[in-house]
Amino acid sequence: MNRDDSKIVAFCCEHSAYQAANKAGRMRLHYPDNVRIIRVPCAGRVDVQHILKAFEKGAAGVLVMGCQEGACQHLTGNTRARERVKYTDSLLKEVGIDGSRVRMVNLGPDMGQQFVAEVKEMAEKIEGEMRR
Amino acid sequence: MQVKIGVFLCDCGESLKNIDFSRIREDLQRLEDIAFVDISHNLCLEEGEKAMTSRILVENINRVVIGACSPDLCEHIFTRLLEGLRLNPHLLSLANIREQCSWAHEGDVTGKALELIRMAISKARLLQPIEREVVPVSKQVLVVGGGFCGMRSALELSRLGIRTTIVESELTLGGKMEQFEGSYGIETSPQAILNLMSNTIEEDENIEVLTSAEITSVEGQAGNFPVKIRRGGEQVSQSFGAIIFATGHTTKTLPRDFEPELGRNAISQRKLVEMLQAPEELERRPGTIGFVLDVSDENSRLPILSTLNNALAVKERLGSEVYVFCKSLKVDSEGMEKLYREAREQGVVFLKFEEKPQISKEDGRLKVEARDLLLGEEVALLCDFLVAEEKVLPCEGTEALGSMLNMRTDSQGFYQDENVHLYPVASERKGMFFVGGCKGDLDFARTSMDISSATVSIYELLSSGKVIVEVEKVKVEPDKCQACLTCIRICPHSAIQLVRVDTEKEVAKIYDLACDGCGICAAICPAKAIRFEGYADEQILAEIEAIGESL
Numbered sequence: 001m002n003r004d005d006s007k008i009v010a011f012c013c014e015h016s017a018y019q020a021a022n023k024a025g026r027m028r029l030h031y032p033d034n035v036r037i038i039r040v041p042c043a044g045r046v047d048v049q050h051i052l053k054a055f056e057k058g059a060a061g062v063l064v065m066g067c068q069e070g071a072c073q074h075l076t077g078n079t080r081a082r083e084r085v086k087y088t089d090s091l092l093k094e095v096g097i098d099g100s101r102v103r104m105v106n107l108g109p110d111m112g113q114q115f116v117a118e119v120k121e122m123a124e125k126i127e128g129e130m131r132r
Numbered sequence: 133m134q135v136k137i138g139v140f141l142c143d144c145g146e147s148l149k150n151i152d153f154s155r156i157r158e159d160l161q162r163l164e165d166i167a168f169v170d171i172s173h174n175l176c177l178e179e180g181e182k183a184m185t186s187r188i189l190v191e192n193i194n195r196v197v198i199g200a201c202s203p204d205l206c207e208h209i210f211t212r213l214l215e216g217l218r219l220n221p222h223l224l225s226l227a228n229i230r231e232q233c234s235w236a237h238e239g240d241v242t243g244k245a246l247e248l249i250r251m252a253i254s255k256a257r258l259l260q261p262i263e264r265e266v267v268p269v270s271k272q273v274l275v276v277g278g279g280f281c282g283m284r285s286a287l288e289l290s291r292l293g294i295r296t297t298i299v300e301s302e303l304t305l306g307g308k309m310e311q312f313e314g315s316y317g318i319e320t321s322p323q324a325i326l327n328l329m330s331n332t333i334e335e336d337e338n339i340e341v342l343t344s345a346e347i348t349s350v351e352g353q354a355g356n357f358p359v360k361i362r363r364g365g366e367q368v369s370q371s372f373g374a375i376i377f378a379t380g381h382t383t384k385t386l387p388r389d390f391e392p393e394l395g396r397n398a399i400s401q402r403k404l405v406e407m408l409q410a411p412e413e414l415e416r417r418p419g420t421i422g423f424v425l426d427v428s429d430e431n432s433r434l435p436i437l438s439t440l441n442n443a444l445a446v447k448e449r450l451g452s453e454v455y456v457f458c459k460s461l462k463v464d465s466e467g468m469e470k471l472y473r474e475a476r477e478q479g480v481v482f483l484k485f486e487e488k489p490q491i492s493k494e495d496g497r498l499k500v501e502a503r504d505l506l507l508g509e510e511v512a513l514l515c516d517f518l519v520a521e522e523k524v525l526p527c528e529g530t531e532a533l534g535s536m537l538n539m540r541t542d543s544q545g546f547y548q549d550e551n552v553h554l555y556p557v558a559s560e561r562k563g564m565f566f567v568g569g570c571k572g573d574l575d576f577a578r579t580s581m582d583i584s585s586a587t588v589s590i591y592e593l594l595s596s597g598k599v600i601v602e603v604e605k606v607k608v609e610p611d612k613c614q615a616c617l618t619c620i621r622i623c624p625h626s627a628i629q630l631v632r633v634d635t636e637k638e639v640a641k642i643y644d645l646a647c648d649g650c651g652i653c654a655a656i657c658p659a660k661a662i663r664f665e666g667y668a669d670e671q672i673l674a675e676i677e678a679i680g681e682s683l
Contacts, residue, residue: 007679014204015553022202025231033237033244036251036679037228038672039203045651045667053676073553074650075540075560075624084655 006060006126008035008119011046015073016109017065023112031116032123042066043104044077051088051102060126062102063118069106078106098129135165135257138193139249140184141229142175142200148234152242156199159246165257167191176206181213188217195223195256199249201230220261222666227252247679254678258671265603267645269355270373271295271594276347279307280322281378281568281583283329288587290338294594297340297370298333299347299361305330307380314405315438316576318445350375350537353627353646354563355599373594374563376586377547379530381569383434383522397498398518401438408445418452418516422500424489425458425521433465433575435522440471442519447478454480455513457489457502465575483511491518524573537564538626546572557585561626562646563593601644605665606654612661613639619653619662628653 012018018039024031040046043066054062064085066078085104092101105118139160143153157169168191174180175198188196196214200206203226211221227248233241273289275282278300286296298305309322333339345363352358357372385400399407404421407414423439425432443454456475461482463469476482489502498518504511526545534541539559541547547566548559556578559566565586568579593599608619608628615638620628627646632638642653642662654664663669 009676009679019204021236022204022228022231025202025233025235028235030238031236033233033241036247037232038251038675039228040651040672041664041667042650042652045655045664047655047669049669050672050676053673054679057676057679059679067553071552073551074648074652075551076622077624077650077652080622080652080656 006034006130007058008032008061008063008122008126009054009059010035010037010063010065010119011040011043011050012037013043013066013077014039014041016067016071017043017105017107017115019109020065020107020111020115023110024115025112027112029112029116031119034123035119042072042074042077043081044072044074046081046084048084048088048091051085052091055092055097055101060101060130061122063105063122064102065105065107065115065118067106068108071108078104100125133194135195136167136191136193137165137195137197137253137256138167138188138191139169139197139199139253140175140187141169141171141249142180142198143171143173144201144230145173148230150237150239150241151229151234151245152240155242156246156249160249160253163250163253165195166253167193175200176209181209185213185217188219194219195225195259197225197227197249197252197256199227199229199245199252202228202232220263222262223256223259225252225256225259251675251678254674255671258668258674260665262605262665263603264600265644266598267355267601268598269594270371271597272297272370272372273590273594274299274347274357274359274370274372274375275378276375277307277378277380277568277570278302278305278341278343279378279380279568280309280312280326280329281380281579282307282376283333284580285376285378285567285583285587286339287329287332287336288583289590290336292587292591292595293338294591295338295340297342297372299345300341300343301346303343305333305341305343308382311383311402314401314408314442314445315434317441318405318408318449353643354561354593355645357563374565374590376565376567376590377533377570378566378568379533379570380527381524381546381573382527384525386521386523397493397496397516398520400520401435401442401522404442404446404517404519408442408449411449414450417450420453420455420513420515421446421450421517421519422498422513422515423454423456423458423519423521424491424500425456425461432522432524433462433468433573434524436462437465437468437471437575438522439519440468440475443475443480444471444478447475447480452516455500455515456480456482457500458482458484459486460484466577468575524569527570530570537561539564542572544572546570556582557589560624562648563590565589599645603644604642605644605649606642606647606651607663607665608640608642609661609663610637610639612659614659614661615639616658619657622656623653624648624650 051062066081072078082104153171160169172180214221229245233245273296275286275298278298289296306326309326312322348362349360463472484505485502489500492499497514501512567582625648627643630638631641651664654662
């Protein structure tokens with residue numbers, strides 16, 4: 001991955017965000033094509049090392065997308081993911097990568113529009129910073 | 133074993149026009165380990181499946197990569213196909229090039245599609261087979277609580293041919309059924325229903341009843357829960373395949389701030405029902421009866437049901453004027469809207485207020501003062517009787533049982549909060565079901581539905597006496613495990629236990645049948661001792677590594 005084509009890696013819970021992404025596709029809601037979705041069984045499966053690996057490979061942003069608060073199939077997966085994202089964010093700040101390059105997003109399985117909005121927001125943020 | 137990958141691409145009836153499939157094939161064929169790349173127009177149809185089958189057999193491949201639509205649409209088709217070919221279905225990796233690529237972007241997306249397929253290939257190289265095993269399960273079901281829900285569950289299971297044991301802490305079955313007196317109309321007699329049900333249970337050979345008994349410990353997992361039951365002075369152990377908890381709720385009359393708390397004028401619903409059942413014993417016919425529903429929150433369905441039914445009964449039997457003071461009236465249960473309309477037609481007056489009504493004594497009667505929202509005026513009313521509100525609360529011991537089972541309770545202390553993925557049937561632990569009042573303030577229709585769903589789920593789980601499980605899909609590697617208990621504490625499904633491997637060492641063990649495959653343990657393990665096949669660290673990392681390695 002080279003740094004010009006600024007990829008976004010999205011870890012998507014198969015119960016919610018992955019479905020939301022499918023929904024966005026089915027509705028033909030177009031979003032930037034630099035997103036790479038990695039399907040996980042629960043947002044709680046995503047580890048700090050997975051997020052860091054994405055940055056190591058040159059990703060410009062990482063989204064961890066899980067179920068909405070209180071609606072995780074595995075009860076605490078999404079809240080644990082949020083904690084891990086927060087921790088990873090602090091690690092990234094320490095090495096000089098601006099905060100909020102990694103974000104936790106809570107989505108429901110039919111929230112295609114919100115999925116697209118989140119992806120677009122991250123893409124615009126990255127683009128804005130690259131230009132600077 | 134040498135990895136040999138077969139790649140099948142599907143252009144969905146030539147509809148994915150913004151992907152150049154032949155270019156992808158050219159590129160993929162240059163990769164190592166790739167036996168062939170096939171392009172099909174209809175992989176999910178019989179025709180496509182046939183072509184796929186023969187190709188897999190001829191080329192003798194051991195990994196299958198598919199670039200097609202979303203896995204939730206097609207994964208089961210290919211899994212079944214591989215099973216038929218005696219190829220382990222876990223040696224399959226899918227790339228979603230339709231919903232998340234072709235359909236999601238404008239212009240040519242060949243590059244992205246290629247990348248997605250290459251990610252799937254990188255993962256496929258590392259996939260390991262997962263074997264299946266037949267595990268015997270106990271066909272005996274434990275029902276905790278011998279109230280209406282417990283009895284009904286046992287009867288339904290008996291009809292499906294499953295044996296049950298009812299454990300009831302009181303001397304007799306029935307629980308708090310008499311509390312429902314009047315809730316479902318004054319003509320419905322809970323006692324008659326109770327008698328009928330307990331007689332049927334007595335005659336039923338599939339149902340064993342243990343009264344004055346309680347459970348003291350529950351271990352194990354779905355299919356085999358060793359339970360200790362204390363009855364009198366003795367303790368017995370028995371294994372059960374599944375457990376239904378029907379421990380019920382309790383209702384509490386809210387005393388509010390009028391004095392005396394419950395006196396001659398301020399009465400409970402129960403007292404009102406007694407009055408309605410024997411109206412001739414009253415000294416004189418009460419002129420006005422008021423109901424106050426002011427402390428209730430959103431969740432009180434049963435008190436509102438009793439209020440509506442009793443208000444109608446008052447109209448019919450006593451002919452008094454009836455006023456219902458309420459903030460909001462939750463009529464979301466079956467038949468409630470109709471009941472509400474009927475009450476209004478019969479002349480029951482509903483007064484909506486925002487601030488708590490003032491209640492005081494006047495001339496031996498109770499005076500209620502409130503500001504009605506619709507009239508926009510202060511209303512003062514003298515009532516002969518004022519019926520106090522009731523609140524539905526969890527039973528005593530609910531919390532203790534919850535912590536014994538490692539089961540969450542919601543903000544009000546009921547079991548099982550309303551998690552969209554699990555509610556209303558499953559709980560966070562496989563093989564454990566909650567029905568009726570212990571789950572919150574439910575109406576009759578919901579409760580019956582829950583009982584039927586729970587019994588059907590149990591039938592599905594236990595009826596054949598055996599369950600097929602995937603062996604060690606999520607696995608603790610004993611050499612790496614430091615027995616720090618982190619995974620045991622965090623497992624949302626209580627699927628992990630500590631087992632002794634030898635005299636020196638204890639390690640965590642994941643029970644396949646109880647595991648729901650979330651992988652939270654694999655992410656949290658400080659020693660990285662847990663491997664989740666299919667989503668193992670190296671497999672996820674390989675997917676990430678492949679990002680950007682394009683044309």
